[in-house]
Amino acid sequence: MKIEQFYEWEKAYELLNNRSIDGFQYWNYMRRDMVMSFKDELAKVEPAFFRQIKDQAKEGLVDKIKTALVFFSELVPRRIPKADVLFLCHARRQEIDGKMVSIYTDYVAEKFPGSVTIQVKGLGKYKREKLYSENLFFLDKISICGYIYRYLKKYLFPKKYRQVHDQIKNEIEQPFKDLRDNYGFHPNLNEFSDRATVLYYLYRYKRKRYENILKKVSPKVIVEVVGGSFDVQIFNEAAEKLHIPTIELQHGTIRTTYPDNVRIRQFPDYFYSFGNFWNGMINLPIPDDHVVSTGFPYHDKMMESYPLSKCERDKNTVLFLSSRKYGKELSELAVKISRLKPELKIIYKLHPREVDAYKESYIELQNSDIEVIADNKTPLYDLFSRSSMQVGVESTAIYEGMGFNLDTFIWDIPMAASLLNLVESGYAKLFSDEKEFVSLLESRESGHGKYDISDFWKENSMENIVSGINSVMNQ
16 A cells, blocks of 8 residues: 555545534644554554654643743743744754754744744743744743643533534544555544544634734744644644745655645645755645745754864764664664674664653663764764764655765665655665675765765755745745
8 A cells, every 4th residue: 555545545535625623624734643644554653643642641731730830930921023024933942052943943033133933832941041042932821721721621511522523533434444444544533533623622722812923923924844733734824814925944854745736724835945856755735836945054054064074984983863763673773783793883863752761762772882872962963974874764864964975774664665765866775684784885885975965955045045035025
């Protein structure tokens, strides 16, 4: 079964734009998680949708109350000002030179003095003096109140809550049965209905409040990342109503595509990609000329900090790029390779979501001589500059490493499907186990200089993005 069959099924049941309750198009809002979960099931890992539910369950009411207390501890509420450009930034921040930076938008926002940046959650995580962003506003209050609103509706108005849940379940039951019986995909009807009901009430609470924020800021353009996330979709929907153009900046590997000739009001109006290579991988619900190659300013900034001419590479250093989906298995592979070829220096870079639990889960890695990067402060680009090879499965970081002309090796497991185009294009080598990897090493010719880096990372990114934003603003 292939992902294309999922799109056929989705079209047959007219799910896009047609499944809604009180204006909440629940399939549109759930679609990204379902597509990612479908791909995960094909790859034989726990679907992202169910991992997400488990992660959110860990953040209980007590954690949410703590965040709320931090918000309400601000004695004087900050009034959000008007601005020509509104940025919706990523939830994760990276410490750079003592400041917590949202690497996808903060550097761009500097080019638009007086712009406003919104982060949906995270106020309790950071001290304001450490935040890089100027004119930064958190929406934790809305998130917490939305959580309470949903809870009250569930327990004070249980009949209506069940009606919403049952309507979703009844509408999606037959399509899901067909997906199981004829397409080999196994969605969980109850989990889907539960989650869609939660989102229905969060949507009901947040939708008008996000629209009011847009009315207060009155931006000429919105610049965002993670356009498929729940809150950003709500902003896009409100912006569409208010005729405010929206631009999404690419922030990682593109994982979802759409059928031809469809438009979705929760989707941004423009998509600015890292480079031409990415544009050929996607089909988005916007006009083709609204998909624009611009580059990635953070990548350019890091390449200036670590110029190729000054990289002190060790020809025997290989960088492993991990992820919690397959991290345990990849770490065990790294240990096997280190034993089979001890002259290799292996650096194992954990994903930020692996850091807290890896000591308990990655026992073999703990007991090996491998250098483990288990913090979020070590610049990834520093690791690239020290390496001559990289190993990965699906990480966007693989493409960043290619900017350093690293010889690239992809571990041949189902999760690697999104990177097979690199293998087919001759940019990377595929291997199945430690013996094949060592064999490839011994016969390899250095790949330095074979990449057309600008195809992956368009040059002059800041100039391109600023020009693009100004062009959209002035239309």
